[in-house]
Amino acid sequence: MKSEYDYLLVGAGLHNAVFAYIALQRGKRCLVIDRRSHLGGNVYCTETEGIHVHQYGPHIFHTDNKLALLEMQMETFVHGHG
Numbered sequence: 001m002k003s004e005y006d007y008l009l010v011g012a013g014l015h016n017a018v019f020a021y022i023a024l025q026r027g028k029r030c031l032v033i034d035r036r037s038h039l040g041g042n043v044y045c046t047e048t049e050g051i052h053v054h055q056y057g058p059h060i061f062h063t064d065n066k067l068a069l070l071e072m073q074m075e076t077f078v079h080g081h082g
């Protein structure tokens, strides 16, 4: 029997999100499951009265990768913060 998916990813945190994104770009299909009821793993945020609340503790995005920074700036410019 042929599976509908190429990969089963346990955990919907950043790691598997990046893996799934790259796999999809390469024509692979992933099934992502998580024991929590939301995506994002430990970087999950909720919004309370317009304020982003980091559910599992504060996070700051660090990178020295200029391409990643540029992509984030473009994303914010196109879609805004909320």
Ligand SMILES: Cc1cc2nc3c(=O)[nH]c(=O)nc-3n(C[C@H](O)[C@H](O)[C@H](O)COP(=O)(O)OP(=O)(O)OC[C@H]3O[C@@H](n4cnc5c(N)ncnc54)[C@H](O)[C@@H]3O)c2cc1C
Residues within 6 Å of the ligand: 010, 011, 012, 013, 014, 015, 016, 033, 034, 035, 036, 040, 041, 042, 043, 056, 057, 058, 059, 060, 061, 062
């Ligand atoms: C309080 C705190 C502050 C942090 N601050 C920063 C920061 O400022 N900057 C930074 O770069 N990094 C920070 N980090 C680290 C960052 O959160 C992690 O590096 C990143 O989120 C890890 O992503 P991940 O996908 O590997 O794992 P996680 O985000 O932990 O996601 C794993 C997911 O797998 C699920 N899972 C695990 N086992 C199973 C199972 N058996 N079945 C089903 N689901 C399962 C979990 O429910 C979870 O949703 C911080 C971490 C914490 C806890």
